[in-house]
Amino acid sequence: MSEVFWTASTPAVWRRGLPAVGDSALARWMGIDAPGSPSGALEPYALRRVPEGATLVAEGAPARAIYIVQAGHFKVVRTAEDGYEQVLDFIGRMDAIGLEAIAAGVHGNSAVALQDSTAYAVPLPELESLRRRNPVFAARLQTTMSRQLARAGDLAWMLAAVGADRRTARFVIVMSRRMAEEGQSRLRLRLHMPRRDIAAAIGLAHESISRSLTALAAGGLLRVHNRDIEILDLERLQAFARNTRGPAEKPEHLPCIGDRRRTPTLPWAASA
Amino acid sequence: MSEVFWTASTPAVWRRGLPAVGDSALARWMGIDAPGSPSGALEPYALRRVPEGATLVAEGAPARAIYIVQAGHFKVVRTAEDGYEQVLDFIGRMDAIGLEAIAAGVHGNSAVALQDSTAYAVPLPELESLRRRNPVFAARLQTTMSRQLARAGDLAWMLAAVGADRRTARFVIVMSRRMAEEGQSRLRLRLHMPRRDIAAAIGLAHESISRSLTALAAGGLLRVHNRDIEILDLERLQAFARNTRGPAEKPEHLPCIGDRRRTPTLPWAASA
């Protein structure tokens, strides 16, 4: 119970770039390793290297291409005129960036690399013909857009929760679900972004993220060590995240974690 | 200045169903009036009538079809387990419903009619072949999905603003922009939804919507009469909505509307 699952010193490689996934997987994703297509079909699509912190697409820029992430992670942000960055999404490998620009012609959001990353650029002029020539790619693209729409729902779900603790709990659940979708463990997650970005994603002050994570940890729902999070009790975490407003479900065994008034240590956790 | 632009008694037709748009426009939208297609091509796609308050698609239901709105307005909601409804989007005519379900196979959101409305159902099994046969429809569908992604950004932009007044201002701006996109006046808008739905969309209590609208009106930025809103000073409204947090821009001529402490009447408005 007291043992930690993370290594004492977090390997620097986690903070830096991720190992690149083989191009074959990406080619399969794009449907361009289909019978008849030369495996070198990826060639025309430039592989862009994006160092940590660099901007792949800038909002307001004319839409020239969409991008398929090969390795690394990105945050999708919309920068207000006052410099406040609202994080709209976090994008991992095999996912697409810039799809919202197809209709508008200009990018509405920026994409910034969270680590050293790489992405293939598919020029918009070629998108149409590629879609026409390649049904697999067309379907995959549609699926990706559909999935991103579903994620927008997730974002709203997180932002809808009034309590800061609940929002944070929902954020953890959403990240967990995505990890599971990628085939990773759903109970041990590694957040790829600083607290500040989490805060910007769910509309809180970054201090509140800290407090909420601490409270959830004190409640025995999580274990937190910087960007490593272990979900100890998914059941209760979900139950806690369930309610949007109000002092959690009245039912006795789900006391409100928000009740951390003076002492961050939860009164009801001590009894268990 | 004291004259009102709305008729004394709001025509009941506005609250009820909207006049149906001709099928020809919809057929053109879907690309099935293209040369070679019989004009009766809409036939296979059932036109569904949806009375006010009725649910067109229910979240959790298996995805059978997507819908193209012919007349009326819908709200797209995600209902939490505790019954709280988060509004994700408002959908008007010529727009699509249920696109997020293509990837997941089940509907993640519900769509509820705000007035008596009608929509064409395009069964998912036919979607693929229709897209393949009909490039115009394929492109239009992609554009629509892209636009909905962009709107998800709008939603986040609204929710990101911490101040209630600012959120409300942003909501008005977004609605104004959409009206403009539909070719309507951008300064006179008719909201099709009750305060309660606005509140659910931007994450506030419905009382706060009232207060914020009143404050904005008191500031001379808007004129409000129930669901009719006239934007009096778009310039200043946008300037006010600009900042995400903090007491608005320090610059003298843009005082913080949020400063309505005791008196709802704005102190700085009186001086002008």
Added chain:
DNA sequence: CGGGCGGTTGACTTTGGTCAAGGTACGTGG
């Protein structure tokens, strides 16, 4: 070894949610 960034915690202040009451518009039935 030292500087800086990211994270945590505490004290104070303000915002907006909640509860409650009153007002207005619209539809319905007499």
Added chain:
DNA sequence: CCACGTACCTTGACCAAAGTCAACCGCCCG
């Protein structure tokens, strides 16, 4: 045509929740 009832909207008072400011700690990197 008018009276009534039901939503919808507005306003007020109170208070808990979260933002802000500030200090501190610890880790990583130079």
